[in-house]
Amino acid sequence: MRLLLVEDDIILGSSLKKAFEKHAYGVDWLQDGEAAIAALEDLAFDAVVLDVNLPKVNGLEVLRSARRRRDTVPILLLTARDTSLQKVEGLDSGADDYLVKPFDLDELLARLRALIRRRDGRADSILKSGGIELDPAAMVVRGAEGQIAMTAKELKLLKLLMERAGKYVTKSDIEYALYSADNAVESNTTEVIIYNLRKKLGAEFIRSIRGVGYMVEP
Template sequence: MRLLLVEDDKMIGEVVLDLLRSEHYAVDWVKDGDMASTALRTQTYDLIVLDLGLPLLDGLSVLRALRARKDRTPVLIATARDSLFQRIEGLDAGADDYVLKPFELDELLARIRALLRRASGRAEPVYEHKGVCINPASREVTSNGVPVVLSAREWAVLEPLLARPGMVLSRTQLEEKLYGWKDEISSNAVEVYIHGLRKKLGAELIQNVRGVGYMVPKE
């Protein structure tokens, strides 16, 4: 999953960036509202963690512009603006959730997981399909009840495919979930991770859709 972190405080940004990357998310970090707006117009993200008190362009303005474009990307506001009016204002502007600074890191991760579940149309915290079960909270994977060890990037490929069986994701879309701006992209990376997943979880779990991409079939 690829996340956009919008945070101008260097210390908080570094802590959250390290946390999210340790959880195997691909993360881009921007430090002002203008950069956030540019990123959101040029990249696709699975979720945005958005501060409100930003230089150049306020976070609420970024959020309102996002929703005005009919962009449904989940937005978690993470801010020190703690009055009831400010919380209501943020939610009414289109935020999906609101967490106050200073926040507990575990709570931040739980809220991110909940929003990603909701965005994929799932309520249950564990994804299961054809005997393969993944738990985003613990990063545990089992196949017919047997634990399976995946690399961070194998997980990053498997999770979005298993979250939405029947949806085809292109190679480019999967690369976007694997890498942030500063990461070097190997030309055959997706194919390598798909090959590894098939060896570990079965050759039929992930199918090629010729000329389009990959999917986990519904049936």
């Protein structure tokens, strides 16, 4: 799951990036609206967390630019001004949701999960496949015998596969979704994580076809 974070406050941006990564998102963090417009034109994201008050180009114009190109990526606005006018302007410009600073991190994460769930057409927040359940809020995996210990990378990859259950996900798509642009990916990283997941969840839980990708059953 690839997330674009656009926030010019260094302390807040750094904290949000760490929190998102802890919850299995690959994060690209930018600090101005001009860079955000370029990124949205060139790359595909699963969701965007966008501050309104940005240098160079403000967040509302970034939002309008995306919607003019018919980009349907879910966008959540962060604003420091609790005014009805700005909320209305943001929603009318195409925002899917908004939060007023200061905000609760758990609420932000919950709203983000809800946006992605609606985009995917899912009503239930718990991901389920082949007797395995993954709770995205608690980042906990459970099987028939209880909770299954997972590393951060294993959780990220499993969450991606379960969110796209029934569809093959290519190795390049996995690397794109899980790693930000400034993180180098070792050549065999995906294979090692898949191997470890199969040891924990069963050899048949993750299907693969060479040259196509990996899939879990819906």
